Amino acid sequence: MRGIPRFGSRTILLYIAAAVVVGLIASYAVISVPDSPKFQSKEGILDLTQVHVSKNPQKLEGEWAFYWQELLSPENLQIRSARDGNNDRWISVPGSWLGYRLDGQQLNGTGFATFRLVIELSEQDKNERLALRLPTIFHAYKLWVNGELLTEVGVVGKDKSSVTPQLATKLVFFQPENDRVELVMQVANFHHKRGGITKYIELGGSDMLTVRTNLKIAAEMFITASLLVIGVYHLLLYILRRKDRATLYFGLFTMLFGIRSLLVGEHLITQWWPAVPWELQFKIEYLILCSGGYIITMYSECIFPNYVSRWFLLGSRIVTGAFCILVVVTPAIIYTKLLLIIGVMVVLHMVYLMVGLVYAAVRRREGALIFLLVSVVALATVINDFLYYNEWSKIGNTSPLGLLVFTIAQMILLSSRFTRAASNEERIARELQDANNKLTEMNMNLERTVQERTQALSAAHDDLRTSYDRLLHSEQGRKKLLAYITHDLRLPLSSMLGYVEAIQDRVKPEHNEQYLKYIRDNTIRINRMIEELSLLSHLETGQVSYRMEPVHLIHFLRGFFEQYELVVRDAELDFMLDIGEAEDQRPNLPIVEMDAQRLDQALFNLVSNAMKFTTRGGLVRIALAVDEVNHTRNAIISVQDSGMGIPPDQLEQIFDRNYRYDRPGVEKGVEGSGLGLAICREIVQAHGGTVRAESDGKTGSIFYVSLPCIVNEER
Numbered sequence: 001m002r003g004i005p006r007f008g009s010r011t012i013l014l015y016i017a018a019a020v021v022v023g024l025i026a027s028y029a030v031i032s033v034p035d036s037p038k039f040q041s042k043e044g045i046l047d048l049t050q051v052h053v054s055k056n057p058q059k060l061e062g063e064w065a066f067y068w069q070e071l072l073s074p075e076n077l078q079i080r081s082a083r084d085g086n087n088d089r090w091i092s093v094p095g096s097w098l099g100y101r102l103d104g105q106q107l108n109g110t111g112f113a114t115f116r117l118v119i120e121l122s123e124q125d126k127n128e129r130l131a132l133r134l135p136t137i138f139h140a141y142k143l144w145v146n147g148e149l150l151t152e153v154g155v156v157g158k159d160k161s162s163v164t165p166q167l168a169t170k171l172v173f174f175q176p177e178n179d180r181v182e183l184v185m186q187v188a189n190f191h192h193k194r195g196g197i198t199k200y201i202e203l204g205g206s207d208m209l210t211v212r213t214n215l216k217i218a219a220e221m222f223i224t225a226s227l228l229v230i231g232v233y234h235l236l237l238y239i240l241r242r243k244d245r246a247t248l249y250f251g252l253f254t255m256l257f258g259i260r261s262l263l264v265g266e267h268l269i270t271q272w273w274p275a276v277p278w279e280l281q282f283k284i285e286y287l288i289l290c291s292g293g294y295i296i297t298m299y300s301e302c303i304f305p306n307y308v309s310r311w312f313l314l315g316s317r318i319v320t321g322a323f324c325i326l327v328v329v330t331p332a333i334i335y336t337k338l339l340l341i342i343g344v345m346v347v348l349h350m351v352y353l354m355v356g357l358v359y360a361a362v363r364r365r366e367g368a369l370i371f372l373l374v375s376v377v378a379l380a381t382v383i384n385d386f387l388y389y390n391e392w393s394k395i396g397n398t399s400p401l402g403l404l405v406f407t408i409a410q411m412i413l414l415s416s417r418f419t420r421a422a423s424n425e426e427r428i429a430r431e432l433q434d435a436n437n438k439l440t441e442m443n444m445n446l447e448r449t450v451q452e453r454t455q456a457l458s459a460a461h462d463d464l465r466t467s468y469d470r471l472l473h474s475e476q477g478r479k480k481l482l483a484y485i486t487h488d489l490r491l492p493l494s495s496m497l498g499y500v501e502a503i504q505d506r507v508k509p510e511h512n513e514q515y516l517k518y519i520r521d522n523t524i525r526i527n528r529m530i531e532e533l534s535l536l537s538h539l540e541t542g543q544v545s546y547r548m549e550p551v552h553l554i555h556f557l558r559g560f561f562e563q564y565e566l567v568v569r570d571a572e573l574d575f576m577l578d579i580g581e582a583e584d585q586r587p588n589l590p591i592v593e594m595d596a597q598r599l600d601q602a603l604f605n606l607v608s609n610a611m612k613f614t615t616r617g618g619l620v621r622i623a624l625a626v627d628e629v630n631h632t633r634n635a636i637i638s639v640q641d642s643g644m645g646i647p648p649d650q651l652e653q654i655f656d657r658n659y660r661y662d663r664p665g666v667e668k669g670v671e672g673s674g675l676g677l678a679i680c681r682e683i684v685q686a687h688g689g690t691v692r693a694e695s696d697g698k699t700g701s702i703f704y705v706s707l708p709c710i711v712n713e714e715r
Helices: 010-031 074-084 206-240 246-263 268-272 278-303 310-329 332-362 368-389 399-504 509-540 553-570 596-612 676-686
Strands: 045-048 061-068 089-093 111-121 130-134 140-145 148-153 170-174 180-189 202-205 549-552 574-578 589-594 619-629 632-641 690-695 701-713
Touching (some): 074 180, 148 170, 170 206, 202 206, 206 246, 206 268, 310 332, 553 574, 553 589, 589 632, 676 701
Antiparallel strands (some): 061 089, 061 111, 140 148, 690 701
């Protein structure tokens, strides 16, 4: 055992002495019961004339007539007594015939014999109904009272094959015919090391013994049920929480000894199941005795870690295993002879553990002192049982009661451990909850901070993205403008350069006036083209801002018509405004969200385009219609001319930049840059609308501008 101080230490001896004294006092208080006055039989006759047996039951103790190797009935005994006289031998009861000296030789435990006792009763008892309380007698017997066979346990015979052993306690009743009672008992044993009447037979009134027997059975049932319930409960605890093995060993120990209590004392198991094999009873009882020391050692190691030497554990495991194997493979006649050795092994286990418990108590380990005290009580009762079953003690079976005291104390100890563990878990849970609340609060603050920072970064990112997009659009606009200028201005500039050189070289001086006019017209055209290129570049890159506001479209078209009517008519063209039915629909006048100045520019490009490609006397017509599809109203502005039209295969290209189609009969002076329709499309699309053209290539063309209406209300 590791860490245990020198055994001769005065402190250790003092604690051991105190524990032994307390244990012995407690054991004596528990197991000692006042006995009735003792009357012993002499030479087979028990004089009970001075005691009222019906009120004061007596144990039949003393000398009984003993007939070895004879199975005699009451009739046989009468015949023999009449023939041979009184030549009986006497044997002390209770006691085994093992070691009895007969004809100079000691008897062994096996054999058969007849016992006889004559009881003299008082005048008060001869008219009372009496009872005999019979203990377990090894290993089969028959009982006659006044010549009447009252009971038989097992089958009595003269050899092993003819004997059927059985263990059972009995309570038999009889009515004395006079003041003498003759008891004749045949006993046979070929299966146990001890044979004979080894326990007290009790005589008393039927009512008194019945009550005593029932009380004893009830007490044993209470102890047995308590041990079994406690054992099963702790085994279930281990199943639910396998980390703590103390509950496993304690549950096994308690349940096994609860089962053992069914096999001793009143032999409750035979009362419930009379056919239970006696050999099975013995094997279970001895296996429990053999393994009890090792199980309680493992339990102590779990309660007080490192207090049991690993060498002791190994030796205990080997010895316990060897004894258990011996009990399993050998018959009762062999392993019952080892009862004293088994008892010594169990006692050594308990003494060794008690020394460790003394050391633990000195060091004030929790539960060590109470463990020590109840261990002393249990040790005293166990030692008494071994002495009793070896016929060295007069006190009956006491180990179940001692083990119950031990078990209850250990249950309290384990419960306090569980309670303390549960309290610690609750405290730790509260601390963890507080810590979790703090962490949650910190996490929420952190999340809020991260969210705020993320929003700030997101806003900064959006600003950077907007600035980047603006820079990108600006750069794209610059590149597109440069590309437009490079592409669209190269030809007119080259042409103007040729005329300038012709004037300088005086190629045709008479045409100088015409050359200068051409240079002037191209300069004006290039200037206008540069403005349109710049505007288109800004429109395509989204750099043009719009001032959107709700506008009554009819009012807008009237103002537009009035503004450009003289311009169109100066070109010798008819100019018409046809608003159709829209002007009469007062409750539903079309209102469009638009930039009036930009939309004015887009429509003028369409009108200007119509003027360019319509001959004198032709017609330019502006019309308005309202279309509603899927509860969505659109205002449709159409610009129609009576020119030569546009080939149908080119209708999808006319809105592309630099597209120009020179129609027959169109004067060169009105040739455009090809940017007007592209500018118109960009402006209309910025208003959420669409622009398209229709033409058959012969009778003019119609351009449709569709704009969504946002408000329908009375003008």
